[in-house]
Amino acid sequence: MARTTTAGMVVIGNEILSGKVTDTNTPFLAKQLRAAGVSLERVIIIPDEIETIAAAVGEYSRDYDIVFTSGGVGPTHDDLTIAGVAAAVGRPVVRHPQLERALRDFFGESVTEAKLRLADVVDGTELVEDGNLKFPTFLVDNIYVLPGIPEIFREKVGAIRNRFATDPFFLRVVYVREQETTIADWLDQTLEAFPDLLLGSYPKLNNPEYKVRLTLESKDSDYLENALGRLLELLPAEAVVRQE
Amino acid sequence: MARTTTAGMVVIGNEILSGKVTDTNTPFLAKQLRAAGVSLERVIIIPDEIETIAAAVGEYSRDYDIVFTSGGVGPTHDDLTIAGVAAAVGRPVVRHPQLERALRDFFGESVTEAKLRLADVVDGTELVEDGNLKFPTFLVDNIYVLPGIPEIFREKVGAIRNRFATDPFFLRVVYVREQETTIADWLDQTLEAFPDLLLGSYPKLNNPEYKVRLTLESKDSDYLENALGRLLELLPAEAVVRQE
Numbered sequence: 001m002a003r004t005t006t007a008g009m010v011v012i013g014n015e016i017l018s019g020k021v022t023d024t025n026t027p028f029l030a031k032q033l034r035a036a037g038v039s040l041e042r043v044i045i046i047p048d049e050i051e052t053i054a055a056a057v058g059e060y061s062r063d064y065d066i067v068f069t070s071g072g073v074g075p076t077h078d079d080l081t082i083a084g085v086a087a088a089v090g091r092p093v094v095r096h097p098q099l100e101r102a103l104r105d106f107f108g109e110s111v112t113e114a115k116l117r118l119a120d121v122v123d124g125t126e127l128v129e130d131g132n133l134k135f136p137t138f139l140v141d142n143i144y145v146l147p148g149i150p151e152i153f154r155e156k157v158g159a160i161r162n163r164f165a166t167d168p169f170f171l172r173v174v175y176v177r178e179q180e181t182t183i184a185d186w187l188d189q190t191l192e193a194f195p196d197l198l199l200g201s202y203p204k205l206n207n208p209e210y211k212v213r214l215t216l217e218s219k220d221s222d223y224l225e226n227a228l229g230r231l232l233e234l235l236p237a238e239a240v241v242r243q244e
Numbered sequence: 245m246a247r248t249t250t251a252g253m254v255v256i257g258n259e260i261l262s263g264k265v266t267d268t269n270t271p272f273l274a275k276q277l278r279a280a281g282v283s284l285e286r287v288i289i290i291p292d293e294i295e296t297i298a299a300a301v302g303e304y305s306r307d308y309d310i311v312f313t314s315g316g317v318g319p320t321h322d323d324l325t326i327a328g329v330a331a332a333v334g335r336p337v338v339r340h341p342q343l344e345r346a347l348r349d350f351f352g353e354s355v356t357e358a359k360l361r362l363a364d365v366v367d368g369t370e371l372v373e374d375g376n377l378k379f380p381t382f383l384v385d386n387i388y389v390l391p392g393i394p395e396i397f398r399e400k401v402g403a404i405r406n407r408f409a410t411d412p413f414f415l416r417v418v419y420v421r422e423q424e425t426t427i428a429d430w431l432d433q434t435l436e437a438f439p440d441l442l443l444g445s446y447p448k449l450n451n452p453e454y455k456v457r458l459t460l461e462s463k464d465s466d467y468l469e470n471a472l473g474r475l476l477e478l479l480p481a482e483a484v485v486r487q488e
Contacts (some may be wrong), residue, residue, distance in 0.1 A: 014444065015276060015444045015446060015459070016274065016286045016287075016443070017283075017285065017286075017287065018274065018278045018413075018414075018442075018461075019271060019273075019275030019276075019277070019278045019279075020278075020446075020459055021280070021446060022271040023271070026267070026289070027266040027267070029263075030260065030262060030263030030265030031261075032423045033263070034262045034263045034264075037262075039261075040261045040262065040263075041261065041291065042288065042290060042396065043260075043261065043262075043287075043289035044286065044287070044288045044289075045270070045287035045288075046286060046287065047285065057254070074424060074447075075424055076431055076445045077431060077432055077443070078444070078445065079434055092475070098255075107425075107435055108471075112425065112428075112429065113423055114392035114428035114429055114432075115428075117424040118425075122339075133268070147255065147449055149449060151449045151450070152449070166412045169262075169341070170263075172298060174318060180318060180320055181319045181356065181358055181359040181362075182317055184319045184320050184321070184356075184359075185356065185358055187320055187321060188321055188358075191321055196260070199321070199322070200259045200264060200322070201256065201320045201322065202259060202264075202265060203318070203393055205393060205395045205396070210479030215259070215260060215264055217262075236467050
């Protein structure tokens with residue numbers, strides 16, 4: 001089995017840390033990466049500060065195969081991600097001639113310095129084009145620089161997804177009527193027999209149907225089915241509400 | 245003005261990173277801390293690994309006044325937060341006699357080793373009691389160890405909130421009909437005149453009412469109102485949809 005591609009995510013924005021905006025990009029990207037067979041190893045949410053962005057992006061760029069940033073890209077005073085990524089990779093910010101031309105064509109006489117800041121990129125940025133998108137995605141070494149606006153973030157992730165998709169995980173879900181404390185020993189025994197199984201146990205309070213949702217995952221579908229079989233042997237039949 | 249209390253949050257759970265569960269505890273805590281006048285400086289989402297938990301909790305415990313952990317507390321194989329926090333502070337995990345007694349009383353003859361693991365705490369843990377909660381919150385030095393289950397997480401944050409509430413931020417919101425690129429210069433001018441203003445600019449796509457939501461914040465309500473006045477002078481009257 002090939003080594004799993006790893007990823008880190010850096011979410012940039014005082015508005016997330018101060019609770020004024022709920023970050024929906026992280027759960028979206030987490031699901032997309034999982035479905036693509038990429039292992040998301042870390043997410044960090046940091047304020048709009050160049051040094052902080054540089055430190056987090058630099059660390060994750062070294063530690064993981066791919067890095068995604070979310071937020072801090074735009075024409076306003078608090079958009080510092082480009083400068084932070086530049087500091088992380090040790091290269092200057094330059095105005096990209098192709099993007100500047102596109103912005104001047106688009107805005108015509110109403111173009112301003114603030115608007116032209118959208119053409120500022122880290123030197124050596126690859127512009128990842130997609131026919132459906134108005135503006136290309138910036139790729140700096142292994143760092144995808146994505147905007148924080150959820151609609152655009154999703155559109156861009158969809159457009160670049162085929163660049164990093166590898167082998168997917170297989171998932172089975174078992175809903176259980178017993179408390180987590182009651183079934184813990186059976187989970188342990190299943191893991192002893194299938195140590196490579198990824199087993200999750202998520203209690204749900206006040207749910208009339210089930211008490212715990214168990215997730216079983218593997219990239220090997222036979223291994224997964226055998227592990228599921230073992231778990232179902234161990235659980236009392238009446239404890240299982242249903243499977244997915 | 246007294247120094248603002250700072251906080252860091254460590255979210256522990258493979259289920260969050262793999263997109264199987266959406267983390268709602270972070271936005272909840274972010275809002276609660278903001279309302280309490282505490283500045284949330286960092287959030288990190290990490291996998292269920294003792295060394296990783298120890299490193300993140302140790303770093304945040306040194307860097308911030310208060311740390312919150314979410315998740316990895318319970319009777320199952322992937323509940324490693326207590327061990328991770330113990331490694332972070334360099335003290336052993338011990339079984340707490342008072343908690344063990346409570347668990348034995350509660351479960352009676354059906355008590356198991358897995359259930360008794362709920363009584364395992366880091367040596368020196370303070371049990372923060374609240375009359376309304378079935379189980380106390382664990383405080384290890386400056387680290388509040390909270391469960392990941394959202395209903396319990398919220399209940400416990402509500403119960404301990406008065407321990408760290410200080411002076412709150414004042415917030416004003418302006419909804420604007422113009423694009424962010426159009427108003428960027430006026431935002432910059434407002435910040436030049438009021439450098440301590442916390443100014444956020446959040447574009448909203450496909451909204452019939454407004455294009456950008458501006459948030460203005462300060463702990464000084466006079467300063468906030470003066471900054472708001474300056475911004476409203478700069479913005480064309482027809483650009484402002486409404487204020488909050």
